[in-house]
Amino acid sequence: MADTDQVYKKDILRLAQLRDYFAVNRTIPSYSYMCELLDMKSKNAITKFVARLKLHDFLDAAPDNKLIPGKRFFERPLANASVQAGAFTPAMGEGTEYVTIDEQLVRKPSVTELIPVVGDSMKDAGILDGDTVIVEKRASANVGDIVVAIVDDRFTIKTLGKEKDRFILVPANKAFETIRPGKEASIYGVVVGSFRRY
Amino acid sequence: MADTDQVYKKDILRLAQLRDYFAVNRTIPSYSYMCELLDMKSKNAITKFVARLKLHDFLDAAPDNKLIPGKRFFERPLANASVQAGAFTPAMGEGTEYVTIDEQLVRKPSVTELIPVVGDSMKDAGILDGDTVIVEKRASANVGDIVVAIVDDRFTIKTLGKEKDRFILVPANKAFETIRPGKEASIYGVVVGSFRRY
């Protein structure tokens, strides 16, 4: 048995409905509304169902005892990496891994922020205009890191390089020029991830 | 008077507290809890406060009448035009500080899964080897969508195109060739987002 998954299929199906409801409404419905949503006929059944989900960290309680999403509420199935060989295995089979996007991208929440990307200077590194980068704020970085730097009081995203004894900011797009900053330049943070919506 | 902003400063301050609470708990607190949180002494004051916020689309009601964030709930508190001039502030996108990345990328959790990308065939679209794409599973897509298709029992990510009366799968990399599928091809899902870790 997949020991990651002690909650039964029925509950997983219902959890999926809760997730959809939450994605739209950004709240967990009340017990009586869940009755309709999940097609159950007694609030007591909901009570037990909710208790099961709480036990497995899919749901949790706010300070005022309202029902809120738990740690695992935002888990998503990750398809197997063995995809490119013949018989593919779409996710949802047994032993499928579940991951949360936020946990993958954010390691140190307190020093992490999201910055929208303007311009194409990192196009060849797969960072396009309109993307969002996840930045860990800190003043130091290694050569080769993609960094957010402040040059002339402006943000800019570039790869950190070195030339002789001097740091330079290298774009990933031939149409842009390498920046050889004067004194007034500093590192705002290091890009640790990026994402994009279509 | 700034006609964008009919709600008074006090309310904006309180709204900020609600946003902070929401960022942590992912729910709007009950009226009595709001009394503590906002340091008010009667639930009636909350009623009126909430009515004001609803009027201006900061709050809304779910199908079961629960209080949920409205359209403007995730707005940036203060739009600072002074960003690109001197004293900048780290410009984030719309309310990114109050919404998780997951919530930005996933619209229909029950049909969404994550698929790791293998290969460079979509390089020019900013999807690199090792990236993860967020896929909404469905059998139909529009021309121009980036889709996950199944060709010869293999996953492949391409842009959906049309040639005469026939669908084709167009890579975003000159080194790869457009696929003109025979009978055995179907759409597994549509790519609605992607992310990458460094």
Next chain:
DNA sequence: TGCGCGGGTGAACGAACGTTCACTTTTGGA
């Protein structure tokens, strides 16, 4: 075949919810 257990039903209950009423305090414009 019978039995136990986990999940579901239905009704009843107290507590908490959000609304309402009458009233007071604060605020901002004439």
Next chain:
DNA sequence: TCCAAAAGTGAACGTTCGTTCACCCGCGCA
């Protein structure tokens, strides 16, 4: 400075909430 509108107080009210109790059903296992 005064006054009217807006915001806040405090108590009371009916509603809805989530919990609880007793019971039933269906499946798996001995």
